[in-house]
Amino acid sequence: MGTVHAKEPPPKFPHDSDMMEPGDGHQRPHYHVKKRVFKGTTPCKVQRVHIEGLKRTKNDLVVPQVQDLLKSKDFKDVIQKSAEAKLRLEALGIFTSVGVVIDTAKGPTAKSNGMDITFKVKETRRLLGSAHTTVGNNEGTLSLGAKMPNVFGRAENLVAEYSRSSRKSNGFSFTFLKPYGKELDRKFTVSAFKSDCDFLQSSFKETDIGTFVEFVIPNGSSRHGLRWEGIWRETSCLNRAASFAVRSEAGHSLKSSLKHTFTRDTRDEHIFPTKGSLVRIAHELAGETGGDVKFFKEDFEVQLNKKLLFNSVISCTLQGGLMKPYKGTTSLIADRFFLGGPTSVRGFQMRSIGPREDGDYLGAEAFLAAGLHLYTPLPFLPVRGGFSDLFRTHLFVNAGHLANINLDTPNWREDYEELRQSVRCTYGAGILLRLGRIARFELNYCVPVSAQANDRIQGGVQFGVGINFL
Template identity: 55%
Template structure:
């Protein structure tokens, strides 16, 4: 990762940032301009230019996105809001000659122009490994009505509740839910070390010839218990970055028939629930990210699902 920052460029707290990153499966670079309102840093405006190239072996896809986005962030009482417009030129290709016909149908170029709104209420004391507080995030995205050839309406929400117990233990509940209509290149995916643990990365739900295609709706929930390491080694220092982790995850992903109505949709989402449980160790990397090493027991496995029965490693910012 290579980054350059030019803070306070014009003397009014503006910031210009350039970042380049190279990885085995993703390469990206971007240029952004950030401008806060004088005297109110939480009310700000930003413009971003970027290019991202990534590989998605679970779907046999290679994707290149070239885009521009503008964001306006502002607080309203105890909530924070983000209004965003994004224009993306998306190119999809096959990773292998063995890619399924369904994946080949999605290949090619497309243009997405979307408007989105996000509302966040966050009282957590940490975004990576909180000990107390709650989070509610609701997001809507509408594409196709401001140009482009991709059309969809997406709704998703996230709720998280953290409660500190005796002996420095924390119980943690988290729920996700999303649905989309008239999807084109806007699928949801489920499964993996940061999602429903015990399953391989994004390897739950509809598939074709071994390629996972995603779905139009999903839900996922998790119940976790975090405790200090046994016998508290390194207490007051490096040992406090580690936590013992016990978890129970569940979720489902599917496609919907929008002529059936909400009751039929809920029934379909309640069918063939995948779930897992296990234990492991969590390492907090400051307020940047966290690492997990878990021993997982996947349950409710359906035909075609790929599982990770046993040790599973995960790294990221956002976990179920």
């Protein structure tokens, strides 16, 4: 909970085991503040809270983070609320250090049980630089950035970033983020960006120039994201051998869409969860706010994790999506779903399942995929809390398929049956390595057992690195 210092001698943080009644086998600790002896249940009243070191930070940002201290009833309450306030101040991301000093109240209005709390903070510099690498969708990315934290004194961040990936993708962005309300997870974001990305499996290159505005509204373990984005897109062929379907879609398009995302995440962690669940549902409507791209898209992801014997974990994931163009338009390759690869249905090459023309994968308007995993610790290094915690082994079964379903025709049920029956399936085993707290590396041996003639199978050893896995 942080370190709290009193005048003399410094008190230690109370733990729940310290706050036990006499006679329970533990002696209640005492805390000394200015030659007074304070027990955990000694009545106390916080009279004043000081924050030293503020320069460009506004008072209305930090006051809500510490005002709960004024509701303290006893010394234990003061210690706990001081530590909680310290964590909230650190979570603002605008201070390099936060210290706390507890003292008896002073002045003519001081009461015998009065306390003064002082927070000593040091603000970050006005301009910060960064260089880091990230991983996702089986590619690595180098990012160079500059950040102006606490621009207007209320924890706003202005970020400029340039990135280049191992798959000939690059882009830059300018983003403004601002928390609003007392909850720091409530965020307002405005961003302008440009990106270029090559899709070798489909023989086209996509260039995006756009902007988006997003509100994130948390609610306990759930959150809602409301987003508008406007993107000018240009698709072009990567080579002369591109299929006619890809060539016919080359050109410019303007997409303006509204998107709502609901997420409820109760997992204990994202990379190697041992319990909890994830539910994510996204709705996107394009065309009602302008642009020549018109569709409604829905996709979801559900994951359940349960711990078993010997620190093993069983995990089940289900993903699906459906999009429907409207007002006489057709879907574009830049908006369709793709499936396959080491982060998706294993045992197949990246984005290499589904409709194909002249060697180019075109994606589809509907997909369904599922994964079942049994995670276990390393068999020869079962000790927890050490280097072995970075590794897991797993047995897995993946299945999935994608196809086009025309809901406007009487034969849509036949399309659905084709989607259900032409399922690709793979099983295998592998070893996993945690990369920090946001990504993981997989080395798997895959055995595809069901595939279609158009698919590109990659049986045997397969490498995968990314953030989200099926």
